[in-house]
Amino acid sequence: MTGKTITEKILSEKSGTDVSAGEYVEARVDEVIAHDVTGPLAVEAFEDVTGEDRELAAPDSTVFTLDHHAPADGVKAANNHNVVREFAEEYGAHQYEINDGICHQVMIEEGFVEPGDLVVGADSHSTTYGGLGAFGTGVGSTDLGTTFATGELWFRVPETLRFEVHGDLPDGVYAKDLILRFIGDVGFDGGTYMTAEYAGSAVGDLPIHQRLVLANMAIEMGGKAGIVEPDERVVDYLEHQAGLETSIDPDLASDDDATYEAVYTYEGSDLAPQVAKPSNPENAVDVDDVVGTDVDQVFVGTCTNGRYEDIRIVADALAGEQIAPGTRLIVVPASGAVYEKCLETGVLGTIVAAGGTFQSAGCGPCAGYHQGVLGDDDVCLATANRNFPGREGSMDSRVYLASPATAAATALYGEITDPREIGTDRYDDHATADPGVVR
Amino acid sequence: MSLEEPGRAWVFGDDVDTDQITPSRFIVSTDPEELATHAFNDLRPEFSANVDSGEFVVAGKNFGGGSSREHAPLSLIGAGVDAVVARSFARIFFRNAINLGLPVMICPEADRIEDGEEISIDLDAGTVHNHDTDETYDAEPLPPFLQDLVDEGGLKPYTRKKLDSA
Numbered sequence: 001m002t003g004k005t006i007t008e009k010i011l012s013e014k015s016g017t018d019v020s021a022g023e024y025v026e027a028r029v030d031e032v033i034a035h036d037v038t039g040p041l042a043v044e045a046f047e048d049v050t051g052e053d054r055e056l057a058a059p060d061s062t063v064f065t066l067d068h069h070a071p072a073d074g075v076k077a078a079n080n081h082n083v084v085r086e087f088a089e090e091y092g093a094h095q096y097e098i099n100d101g102i103c104h105q106v107m108i109e110e111g112f113v114e115p116g117d118l119v120v121g122a123d124s125h126s127t128t129y130g131g132l133g134a135f136g137t138g139v140g141s142t143d144l145g146t147t148f149a150t151g152e153l154w155f156r157v158p159e160t161l162r163f164e165v166h167g168d169l170p171d172g173v174y175a176k177d178l179i180l181r182f183i184g185d186v187g188f189d190g191g192t193y194m195t196a197e198y199a200g201s202a203v204g205d206l207p208i209h210q211r212l213v214l215a216n217m218a219i220e221m222g223g224k225a226g227i228v229e230p231d232e233r234v235v236d237y238l239e240h241q242a243g244l245e246t247s248i249d250p251d252l253a254s255d256d257d258a259t260y261e262a263v264y265t266y267e268g269s270d271l272a273p274q275v276a277k278p279s280n281p282e283n284a285v286d287v288d289d290v291v292g293t294d295v296d297q298v299f300v301g302t303c304t305n306g307r308y309e310d311i312r313i314v315a316d317a318l319a320g321e322q323i324a325p326g327t328r329l330i331v332v333p334a335s336g337a338v339y340e341k342c343l344e345t346g347v348l349g350t351i352v353a354a355g356g357t358f359q360s361a362g363c364g365p366c367a368g369y370h371q372g373v374l375g376d377d378d379v380c381l382a383t384a385n386r387n388f389p390g391r392e393g394s395m396d397s398r399v400y401l402a403s404p405a406t407a408a409a410t411a412l413y414g415e416i417t418d419p420r421e422i423g424t425d426r427y428d429d430h431a432t433a434d435p436g437v438v439r
Numbered sequence: 440m441s442l443e444e445p446g447r448a449w450v451f452g453d454d455v456d457t458d459q460i461t462p463s464r465f466i467v468s469t470d471p472e473e474l475a476t477h478a479f480n481d482l483r484p485e486f487s488a489n490v491d492s493g494e495f496v497v498a499g500k501n502f503g504g505g506s507s508r509e510h511a512p513l514s515l516i517g518a519g520v521d522a523v524v525a526r527s528f529a530r531i532f533f534r535n536a537i538n539l540g541l542p543v544m545i546c547p548e549a550d551r552i553e554d555g556e557e558i559s560i561d562l563d564a565g566t567v568h569n570h571d572t573d574e575t576y577d578a579e580p581l582p583p584f585l586q587d588l589v590d591e592g593g594l595k596p597y598t599r600k601k602l603d604s605a
Binding site: 124 | 456459464500501506509510529598599602
């Protein structure tokens with residue numbers, strides 16, 4: 001018998017059957033999450049499938065956030081918020097408010113997710129939980145609404161693509177650069193239906209907030225999940241970040257003889273900062289290829305790169321400087337706790353003093369709703385996860401994706417700038433440390 | 440189930456993501472008919488005003504990538520689209536379509552269909568017929584688990600049955 005991947009182990013455990021890639025299972029779900037866009041449809045699906053005696057299968061692990069349109073940017077969005085509030089109140093689910101932040105960040109900060117959990121979210125970036133060694137996957141609202149009722153959902157056990165990065169990463173190269181490179185190499189649909197598993201010494205050395213970035217963008221290669229084998233660093237992170245006492249099952253790791261769809265191997269020292277050109281994340285190139293491209297706006301935030309450590313890099317790089325004239329810098333913290341931490345540590349003041357705009361917590365302009373939507377012909381460099389046509393506004397706008405360090409350097413010069421050019425010693429310590437404490 | 444009545448094919452290219460099917464700014468609604476008025480709003484502005492019930496969306500590889508929004512398949516249902524035929528689908532869109540009862544067919548030869556041609560599909564036989572060229576293309580059969588789910592009428596009837604028997 002051949003060994004199993006961590007994905008096969010988690011889905012075997014949660015389904016109570018011994019399964020391998022390609023098999024279909026119904027599995028117990030540990031946490032379910034929806035937000036203000038997908039929540040109302042999930043509520044409809046739940047009410048549709050349940051009879052008179054409606055109840056949630058697991059109210060304590062059913063979570064709603066208000067993050068995409070927070071605070072409400074229109075009447076319909078405000079009404080959607082009220083649908084979510086009323087539903088959570090009636091059925092006893094957890095519900096977070098407009099100042100609390102993005103679903104995935106809130107779930108992690110609040111200690112809902114542990115290594116080995118099976119998490120489904122009505123949000124495609126529910127893959128993020130893989131940074132903690134959980135299996136997280138995005139589903140639609142009907143999937144989620146039925147899971148509210150039954151606590152179970154069907155899954156096809158996915159094959160796994162393994163990405164190994166050996167050695168050390170050079171200064172100025174972050175998890176964001178790794179994931180953009182991986183997506184560029186396999187393509188926007190290169191991981192469809194599969195788990196992206198990240199391993200190797202350079203990945204093991206990544207602080208948790210950066211592992212979350214790798215897992216988060218697995219969906220941008222079509223992935224069902226992204227995962228990093230959990231270790232003691234996850235235990236420490238959850239203790240400091242969420243006040244959660246946990247331990248790692250030593251078997252929660254892929255076996256040496258597990259079967260992979262493909263294995264991609266990289267040497268850390270060969271890697272450079274990456275930028276994904278418009279209008280697909282798969283258009284990743286070394287930053288050298290696009291250096292000098294004029295930008296109108298730099299956006300730092302999202303469930304990918306809106307954590308304290310990300311914003312801290314930007315503040316450190318901008319300290320005592322001014323962003324380039326004619327360039328707009330928009331910073332949106334991923335959660336209310338991140339916002340408070342930025343306030344306490346002076347990060348917020350540094351960004352504002354440098355000419356940036358610091359907004360309330362949430363998804364910001366990532367999906368093109370508000371807080372910095374792009375106009376015709378606007379060019380933006382964003383720490384976000386998607387740059388599809390029209391994603392952040394006009395169909396005639398263009399979005400480049402990059403790391404917070406590249407974003408900071410770009411804001412300083414008003415054109416795409418290699419973050420190594422501004423001196424990585426200005427900001428790099430904070431990226432490799434593992435503060436993970438926003439409380 | 441057969442949808443043997445021919446209908447116009449609206450042909451799209453590769454990697455049409457859910458932001459292009461239903462742009463974010465319109466998904467504050469959950470009503471299929473309202474969503475339908477914005478389907479492909481930016482990518483193909485003439486679609487929503489001209490699509491008729493019984494017509495088909497045909498696409499290249501990886502249709503429906505990106506966001507998990509169920510508004511994307513709902514908008515096509517609201518528009519009266521009978522089925523989506525594509526070379527391949529992104530995972531969440533595929534799952535949502537099956538859950539909602541919108542037929543989706545993985546057809547490796549989908550790119551032989553030209554925009555405006557008349558096609559029909561036979562879900563039981565797993566074929567797509569092009570009435571303009573008189574060609575028939577094979578679609579990949581659904582795995583048995585998913586076929587059972589479709590035969591039950593989608594995820595909601597399947598779940599109701601499960602809850603009733605609990």
